[in-house]
Amino acid sequence: MNTMNATGINAATTEGGQTADATEDRPYGPTRGQPFADEAKFKLRDVSVYYGDTAAIKKVSLDVARNEVISFIGPSGCGKSTFLRTLNRMNDSIDGCRVEGQLTLDGDDIYSDSRDVVELRARVGMVFQKPNPFPKSIYDNVAYGPRIHGLANRKSELDDIVERSLRGAGLWEEVKDRLDSPATGFSGGQQQRLCIARAIAVSPEVVLMDEPCSALDPIATAKVEELISELSESYTIVIVTHSMQQAARVSDRTAYFHLGHLVEVDETNQVFTSPQHELTESYITGRFG
Numbered sequence: 001m002n003t004m005n006a007t008g009i010n011a012a013t014t015e016g017g018q019t020a021d022a023t024e025d026r027p028y029g030p031t032r033g034q035p036f037a038d039e040a041k042f043k044l045r046d047v048s049v050y051y052g053d054t055a056a057i058k059k060v061s062l063d064v065a066r067n068e069v070i071s072f073i074g075p076s077g078c079g080k081s082t083f084l085r086t087l088n089r090m091n092d093s094i095d096g097c098r099v100e101g102q103l104t105l106d107g108d109d110i111y112s113d114s115r116d117v118v119e120l121r122a123r124v125g126m127v128f129q130k131p132n133p134f135p136k137s138i139y140d141n142v143a144y145g146p147r148i149h150g151l152a153n154r155k156s157e158l159d160d161i162v163e164r165s166l167r168g169a170g171l172w173e174e175v176k177d178r179l180d181s182p183a184t185g186f187s188g189g190q191q192q193r194l195c196i197a198r199a200i201a202v203s204p205e206v207v208l209m210d211e212p213c214s215a216l217d218p219i220a221t222a223k224v225e226e227l228i229s230e231l232s233e234s235y236t237i238v239i240v241t242h243s244m245q246q247a248a249r250v251s252d253r254t255a256y257f258h259l260g261h262l263v264e265v266d267e268t269n270q271v272f273t274s275p276q277h278e279l280t281e282s283y284i285t286g287r288f289g
């Protein structure tokens with residue numbers, strides 16, 4: 001039996017027949033903490049990701065709960081981004097990359113042959129490390145997704161979506177008089193919030209963020225973090241970050257990866273104040289990473 005707490009996040013006592021001992025598959029033992037949730041948006045079981053013959057992610061099992069913010073942390077190269085990209089099949093375009101295991105979104109297989117990947121990516125949007133606006137106007141950047149997904153029948157509907165998305169990304173007041181200006185003329189922080197507006201314009205259910213603040217200064221970072229907290233009321237958010245402070249500030253749960261293994265995942269406060277695995281402790285106390 002799994003134990004359960006008030007948030008519906010479950011402890012990893014026995015699922016998958018894991019024992020407390022290290023095995024060849026799990027050299028660091030079973031994932032510590034609470035990897036499973038009652039209200040799972042994503043259910044990920046025994047997920048491995050290979051580049052050629054090399055496994056970058058090794059038998060990771062985790063639920064992402066509906067409307068939670070979960071951070072992935074760990075030393076460089078531990079597989080955080082690779083694992084994040086499995087959630088909307090962003091790895092599909094990488095030659096030689098192969099995903100194994102069961103991955104479902106609301107109970108449906110993400111990797112089934114019949115899965116419409118364009119629709120999947122509309123439901124599971126992504127914001128990248130470096131702001132990457134299209135070389136188009138602010139308006140056209142935000143309107144791009146709704147146009148290709150046919151979300152507006154009239155110009156006035158599209159105008160509403162653009163305004164709502166820019167407001168949602170905390171950018172409307174700064175750009176409302178310059179909607180026709182090229183996006184590339186704005187600051188890095190504004191461009192990143194524009195990319196968030198672009199992601200939310202198609203009404204996704206999940207937003208994946210791969211180190212969204214690493215190219216931003218502290219003030220722009222604070223704005224994006226504030227935005228993540230606001231967005232968390234409406235969306236499930238999965239964020240890869242190198243900043244433990246950021247993980248601590250924005251996330252409900254934090255998952256610690258090490259050499260492709262999910263070593264520990266738990267409520268953020270728990271991970272940072274009393275980690276269960278010595279590797280997690282070493283990382284958060286700065287002994288390596």
Ligand SMILES: Nc1ncnc2c1ncn2[C@@H]1O[C@H](COP(=O)(O)OP(=O)(O)OP(=O)(O)O)[C@@H](O)[C@H]1O
Binds near residue numbers: 051056077082
């Ligand atoms: N396209 C690729 N082809 C081959 N190997 C890759 C590719 N992308 C990543 N890898 C390898 O997979 C492993 C995990 O990389 P990944 O980028 O997922 O880690 P990460 O934890 O996100 O790292 P970082 O924090 O440095 O961004 C690393 O060993 C990396 O070299």
